[in-house]
Each structure stands twice: as structure tokens, then as C-alpha cells.
Amino acid sequence: MAAERPIPVYTDLTKVFGNLGTSLNHVERWKDLATEFENRFGKKPAYIVRAPGRVNLIGEHIDYALFGVFPAAIERDILIACARRDLTSSVVSQPEVHHLPGSVIADNLHAKYSRQVFAPAPKDPSLPGIDENQIKGEGWHLDIDTKELRWENYIKAGYHGVLDYLFSNKLLTNEQPVAVDLLVAGTVPAGSGLSSSAALIVASSLAFLAINGKLDHHVANINSTIHQITKGELVKLAIASEKRVGVNTGGMDQAASVISDPSSALYISFYPKLAASPVPLPSNALFVCANSLVVSDKAVTAKHRYNLRVVETLVGARILGTKLGLVLGATEKITFREVVGRLAHEEEGQELSVEKLQESLEAVIKSVDVLKPRDHRDASDEAEAQLGLTMEEMIHETGLPRDVFHDIYLSWVDVEATHFQIYKRAKHVLSESLRVLHFRKICLDASSSSSTSVPQLLGELMNASQASCASFFECSCPELDLLTQLAREAGAYGSRLTGAGWGGCIVSLVAEDKVESFIGQLKENYPPYRKLNEEELAEVIFATKPSSGACVYKFT
Numbered sequence: 001m002a003a004e005r006p007i008p009v010y011t012d013l014t015k016v017f018g019n020l021g022t023s024l025n026h027v028e029r030w031k032d033l034a035t036e037f038e039n040r041f042g043k044k045p046a047y048i049v050r051a052p053g054r055v056n057l058i059g060e061h062i063d064y065a066l067f068g069v070f071p072a073a074i075e076r077d078i079l080i081a082c083a084r085r086d087l088t089s090s091v092v093s094q095p096e097v098h099h100l101p102g103s104v105i106a107d108n109l110h111a112k113y114s115r116q117v118f119a120p121a122p123k124d125p126s127l128p129g130i131d132e133n134q135i136k137g138e139g140w141h142l143d144i145d146t147k148e149l150r151w152e153n154y155i156k157a158g159y160h161g162v163l164d165y166l167f168s169n170k171l172l173t174n175e176q177p178v179a180v181d182l183l184v185a186g187t188v189p190a191g192s193g194l195s196s197s198a199a200l201i202v203a204s205s206l207a208f209l210a211i212n213g214k215l216d217h218h219v220a221n222i223n224s225t226i227h228q229i230t231k232g233e234l235v236k237l238a239i240a241s242e243k244r245v246g247v248n249t250g251g252m253d254q255a256a257s258v259i260s261d262p263s264s265a266l267y268i269s270f271y272p273k274l275a276a277s278p279v280p281l282p283s284n285a286l287f288v289c290a291n292s293l294v295v296s297d298k299a300v301t302a303k304h305r306y307n308l309r310v311v312e313t314l315v316g317a318r319i320l321g322t323k324l325g326l327v328l329g330a331t332e333k334i335t336f337r338e339v340v341g342r343l344a345h346e347e348e349g350q351e352l353s354v355e356k357l358q359e360s361l362e363a364v365i366k367s368v369d370v371l372k373p374r375d376h377r378d379a380s381d382e383a384e385a386q387l388g389l390t391m392e393e394m395i396h397e398t399g400l401p402r403d404v405f406h407d408i409y410l411s412w413v414d415v416e417a418t419h420f421q422i423y424k425r426a427k428h429v430l431s432e433s434l435r436v437l438h439f440r441k442i443c444l445d446a447s448s449s450s451s452t453s454v455p456q457l458l459g460e461l462m463n464a465s466q467a468s469c470a471s472f473f474e475c476s477c478p479e480l481d482l483l484t485q486l487a488r489e490a491g492a493y494g495s496r497l498t499g500a501g502w503g504g505c506i507v508s509l510v511a512e513d514k515v516e517s518f519i520g521q522l523k524e525n526y527p528p529y530r531k532l533n534e535e536e537l538a539e540v541i542f543a544t545k546p547s548s549g550a551c552v553y554k555f556t
Contacts, residue, residue, distance in 0.1 A: 003232030008551040037081040037183045045081035047210045051202035051550040052077040053188035054256035059436040063250030066337035067433035068269040073260030073547040076187040078199040082207040085179040102177035109185040116152040146246035158204030161241035191295035193499020198253035260549040285455045291540040292479040294503030304416045316422040323370045371423040388419025428472035459494025466496035475501030490521035
């Protein structure tokens, strides 16, 4: 399985991208980063780590319900050049931060991001409880203010994960994390829906693992298990780390950034465990990403957008399972995927076949109307202006005592809403999960046939996904709605938002021979693009091939 493979460490740049042609497109950028690192820190980097952004082709907001998704890594990425910093032995009393063991000096090639210097400290068990504005791991203290959006928060989050994973059982020994110098460069636009935050956390995690010598040989983790770190473990590490900046991610972004194959999209499943399998894409069409130029930062808006949707989705699964006759544990936090599985008599720890999962999904979707408030169960989808539940109504529907409900669903996350849209979120999650399975099957069937209808079929699914994101999950926005409409008018087979939504990018499936004219029409017809020069336009709209996943380049 792809998730069980070790993190690749290369000494040949052509292996990073899978072929010489693609590598030549990037080699100057890597050389420039290494040169600038030497200019700033007075030494050559020991490593450059790479983590790509990703485009989700279909399957939005269903990963934290544990349903499979269908992303592909893109060529745009985050690079971090890094090297160990030797600490001078002459510093003995009240040293500056950058002289402390494990200290970090982090620079960014983008001029708007200032240099940051910080150092972790072993956590004293006698210290008082955690301040609500800070995250402190089990073994280490490293402040991350989740109420303020700062680029170094993502570096700290990745570092924190590595510290707790590999160093927490060594606090009483002589082994400590080494001091590190970092220089970050990125081509994944922030807030675009192409997963720049996950890519930065993956890259920073890899940088700290590499500099501390944890990728070249077998290591012991917090449980003293000796093994080599796998791609799957890096994904889990990055998922936990992103939660430290206030985002309860489902794992799709991190898995796509780490596990992707350069020739295919990935079908990523999360139940009963993380698994990823490559799926070939049609060769006669390309995916084009276009940035709406509306920035949506998950960490800043999480309490009434992203995190709220997570809570609505989890609560909806419990209510639906109960209404469909499942017996749930008193404190069980079941997901929609588990509801569908149990209704199909899936054994614990086992996995339904894709065919059986599709059959069970189709059956459950027919029952989703039971989640509508009683006075609205005969309302058409078009008339569902307000189908939400108040907090009291929602708690009542779960059958849980208020304190138990709070412990399960609200004690770990900050959300804000007057009405919780349980039915709408369930409608999207279940139908979107079914669309992913249809998308996957069309791609797999196309690999053994020459049907010219494949792009059209895939495009129809993408359009249906966008409609569901807008109407039921309510994660679109006027600019995304307009941009997807213009994309279809410009000749796309299908177009939909990609990423968390509320701004960011769309992805469109376009015939290969029409990509140039398609991009030209979008540039002409989308009003915010008219103010941009050619260089700026190249940054916000581009065709992409599937890219390889995260890796480390080691200088020799």
C-alpha cells in the first residue's frame, strides 16, 4: 500500500518529479532557493523538502465523515531549504532564543513575511492548565496563538508534532532536537483552496524530521516502537499538527500532499484505516485551476464555517443512525461512513467492497429526509430556506443529556450558529460520497476503453458537486458561482469549487486542445482578472498535471 511506504529521500532532482522534462521546469527555482539560503545563513542547505498543494477533483467536505475522496497533487508546492545550526558552547547564561537547543530561525522568500525566531521547551508537568489561546503538546511547550493568523504558526505546528511524536519519551535523556535554520518558498497561493496550509505543515514536519536525522534510519517514536517513518504516519502527524492552528481537518489535504502519484489522481479512503490507490485520469483532458481571488482562511473563519460544518456533520450522523435503528454507545461519536457501513452489516475493522458501499449509500440517501424538522418534511429542496435546528432541538434529536452532548461534540471545538443545518449537511455528504464512487468507476472503466464520452460524464458529476456545495453545504460564494458558470460557458466539461470553499479556487475539466482558448476566455470574462497583468494572471489560472507527493532532496 502507498501509505506504508517510507518517505522518499532523493539525491537526484529528476526523481523528485518523476521525469526529466518536468524537473527541468523547476530546477532553476530549486537552485535559486539554495543560493538565497546560503546568502542569508552563510552555509549551504543540507536538505530541500517539498510538499505539493492539491486539487480535489471531487469529494468535498466528506473526509471527516470518513468517506473516500478523489484529489490529485499539483505541481505548485511549498519548498523549505534547511540546515542544522551549530550552537556556540560559550553561551552559558540567559542565552538569546536562537542559542537554545532546538531553536528555529525561520525566513520566508516572500517579503511580506518577516523572520521569526522561536524555541521549544520541555513542558513542566507542574505548570498550570493550558491557556485557551495557546496549544501546548503533551511533552513540549511551544506557543501558537490560534486567534491570530501568522505564517509561522504552521511551521510551529509541524515542529510541535515532530517533538511530541519523537522526543517526548526522551526528555530525561541527553537527546534533544537540534537547532535549525529554515528558508520557505511557496507557489501555492494562500487561501485559494489548493491546500497551502497543509502543504506548509507537511513540509515543515519533513524539514524537522530530516534535520534531526529521523528519515535516514529506523527510529523510536513516543511508544518506543522501532521502525521507519512511513507516508501514512506523516499524514497522521500532519493532521494532528493542523489541529494546533485551530482547524479540525479530515485528512484529505495531507494525504494528497504526501501520498500522490505523478501519473494519477488518488482515491483516498479513511475507514477502517487510511488507504490510497492511484486511479488513471483520461488522457484527452486536463484540469485547470482558477483562483476566485476571494481569500478564505480556515483558521480565521472556522467557528462559523469549517469547524461548524464538522460539528453539524458529526451530529447529523448520530441523529440519522438513531432514526434508522442503530444502537449507539452512550458517548459514541459515529460518522456517516460508519452509519452506512453498519446498516450494511459491515464487520468492525473490515471494509465494504466499493460495490456494496455504493449500494448501501443509495439506500441511506433515500432515508435522509428523516433529518428534516417535522414541520418541513414535505418541503421540496427548493423551498428549504430554513431547515435548521436550534441548539436545544439538536441536542434533543440526539437523545443525549446536554452535558454529554457538549463533551462529545463541543468541548474540543469552537463553533457559532443560531441554527444547525443537519439535514442539508447530510444531504450533501451522502450524495457527494456517491458521486466520488461514480467518478472513480468512470475513470477505471475508461482505462480499458476508448470512450469519448468519459470527460462529459465526469463533468456532469463535477457540476452536480458544485450545485450541492452551493445549496446543501453552503460553502460556495457568489464569486465561485460566477466563475464556475463562466468556465462552463468557456467550454469546460464540468467545473466546481475545490478545497474548503467560501473563496479560493475552482477546478475545471477541459479538453486538452481547448485549454489555451478556455483560459483566455476566463481571463477576459471574469471581472477581477481584468485588473491583472500577464504575470499575475499566470499565478491565478493554470493547467496542471498530477504531481508526485512530498519528498526530501538531500545535498551530497
